[in-house]
Amino acid sequence: MRPKHNTLTPQELEIMKLVWQRGAATVRDVYEVLLQRRKIAYTTVMTMMKILETKGYLKKRRQDRAFLYRPAHPKSQIIGGMIREFIDRVFNGSVEPLLVHLVKSRHLNEKDLQKIVRLVEESE
Amino acid sequence: MRPKHNTLTPQELEIMKLVWQRGAATVRDVYEVLLQRRKIAYTTVMTMMKILETKGYLKKRRQDRAFLYRPAHPKSQIIGGMIREFIDRVFNGSVEPLLVHLVKSRHLNEKDLQKIVRLVEESE
DNA sequence: TTTTTAGTACTAATTAATTAGTATGTCAAG
């Protein structure tokens, strides 16, 4: 059975990336990184992380005074869901047109292709 | 120079797909197709197509009483922009992790790979 | 000619996503 749409909004994704990278993070951890990228309030980050928890992307437990957030699911699963959603939405579910585009736009060249050929060989 | 972010919202994309398919379409054409998929008002479709025109995705000219809308840019260019945006947002711009995911999740198999190998050979 | 139909223009309500303010509590430093 096909798993339920698993898709993060852009800002949610930005935060999840940081949490995945670190394994676990507090609001402050995330806030400090985001602040270097753009103007943002501490409470904004807090709200977003609470939303991510509500939606089931993050789990929290108290560490000292603050909450420590961890991913509730492996990154690969969530990213996989996003790829699936993208392919469904843009290409009605078929991968091939995506690959054709990648090749034609030169995002995918001989070298990349070699890597992936090896990957498929390994995984079969 | 990297072209500006070219990205359609889900509903915009749904409409653009229909216009691309037909080459040109009136509000009514699109409305009738969408109505079979879900409950939607004629004026909703009209508003969306007007927005798409404002954003530069569609051009219109009058045909009899109604406007006939045509794509302002080739589909490949717009879809290419969406792929680029997705890869930037999800994979910080590198294609490889996308391919790795596709292979591991079995969305991409030996057969797909053969096709694309041939494509790359042709395009080089 | 009157009425109906099909279309547009303009306006606005609703929902989701994003952002952030205010009140409050607690711990630690002075």
Place this chain on the structure above:
DNA sequence: CTTGACATACTAATTAATTAGTACTAAAAA
């Protein structure tokens, strides 16, 4: 003990996306 730093909870404003209503116009049908 009081003050400041830091955290959460709760509330709310803003913006973008989506949806649709109402008024009006022109053509077609009766």
